[in-house]
Amino acid sequence: MPTIPHIETHFRSSASVRDVVIGMADGLTVPFALAAGLSAVAASRVIVVAGLAEIAAGSIAMGLGGFLAARSDAEHYTSERQREEREIVERPNDERHEVLEILESYGLTRDQSAPILAAFEAKPKVWVDWMMRFELGLEEPDPRRALRSAMTIAGAYVAGGLIPLASYMLMSNALTALMYSVAATIVALAIFGYVKGRFTGAHPLRSSFQTTVIGGVAAAAAYLIAKLFS
Amino acid sequence: MPTIPHIETHFRSSASVRDVVIGMADGLTVPFALAAGLSAVAASRVIVVAGLAEIAAGSIAMGLGGFLAARSDAEHYTSERQREEREIVERPNDERHEVLEILESYGLTRDQSAPILAAFEAKPKVWVDWMMRFELGLEEPDPRRALRSAMTIAGAYVAGGLIPLASYMLMSNALTALMYSVAATIVALAIFGYVKGRFTGAHPLRSSFQTTVIGGVAAAAAYLIAKLFS
DSSP: OOOOHHHHHHHHHHHHHHHHHHHHHHHHHHHHHHHHHHHTTSOHHHHHHHHHHHHHHHHHHHHHHHHHHHHHHHHHHHHHHHHHHHHHHHOHHHHHHHHHHHHHHTTOOHHHHHHHHHHHHHOHHHHHHHHHHHTSOOOOOOTTHHHHHHHHHHHHHHHHHHHHHHHHHHOSOHHHHHHHHHHHHHHHHHHHHHHHHHHHTSOHHHHHHHHHHHHHHHHHHHHHHHHHHO | OOOOHHHHHHHHHHHHHHHHHHHHHHHHHHHHHHHHHHHTTSOHHHHHHHHHHHHHHHHHHHHHHHHHHHHHHHHHHHHHHHHHHHHHHHOHHHHHHHHHHHHHHTTOOHHHHHHHHHHHHHOHHHHHHHHHHHTSOOOOOOTTHHHHHHHHHHHHHHHHHHHHHHHHHHOSOHHHHHHHHHHHHHHHHHHHHHHHHHHHTSOHHHHHHHHHHHHHHHHHHHHHHHHHHO
16 A cells, blocks of 8 residues: 555544544543533432443443544455455456546546556556545555543543542532532533644634533433433 | 445435434433442432433533534535635636645556546536545535434433433342443343444444443442542
């Protein structure tokens, strides 16, 4: 596989940022919202237990889920690549036609495409690389990505989830703890949204606002549901 | 943007499957694990309230998160595209050099690349399309994707989350309800994993096994944490 270093770096770093964002967005929001919801009906002690159980469950589910998603991306790439390698041998005319079609969609005439096709036929591996990327839109996944992705997502979830829970650990009155939890989490969500915006190229203040609103809406919904069903 | 219909369909359907998988994987796992954890220390009534609050919080957090992620992908594409459009006008030599480098990485000589470059210079829009896809690896996102993605993730989370909770709604003894919840959820996780495997091209039985293990590990961790801290 030919490597184009600056492209791979671009993909890799955005994948890690995405993992932190995935884990922390849910870690800051779901345990916060669950604790807020339970504040309507339970004591701090129960909320801390429920919150820690949720953090354990959520971080493991998301981390393992990320691990398997990354691994299945890798398997998908391998199986599609094997299919493409077979097709170039077994149905070369169909594959040639696909190359011409793709190049035509980018404005090349048959005459202009002919040397490219000739280059591909001389180097089947390059041809397969090209079809993977151009016909199927698939990048070769980094093999170490699965484990790193899992640890990043789970760690970010735990880090995020402990922030809203801290006040319940320190205060026995759930409604008092809720006020501190809301304050701490709003600050954390706003900072997280701002930093996320900086990394992903979105407008930081708008990102900060959006992240805080998600947390607030989820917490309000959880609170209402808990009130309704208790 | 030139369209290559079978490629776009391929990307779109796998995005929807991915949304269902994202929502249901967590929806089946986290409320199940939370309820199992709380079974160690609370009555069914509290578990149902906590479970419903978690489902509300989790589905909203994941759904809104998916909505904003899809929208920020679209914004990222637009801003990168504008940068690419500027660069072709302001730094055409750099961009020509990038095209030659990319084509070289696929085994084309300068002579073979020349007609492609000429075709690009005649059609700047096609050139930008090509750079977006080939240099940056970015597909133009479907504008309707954000809302559909949000609804799909949230709906799948709610559907998944109600399965482990059903038994707690029907039975007042939490430890009895836990047994039925474990049985129902293992069956649901196994079926979900199997179907997911069929859709994503992974081995269905292995996918079924993996999904069930994630749910089991998350639930066991939540149970242990709840026991430890209560």
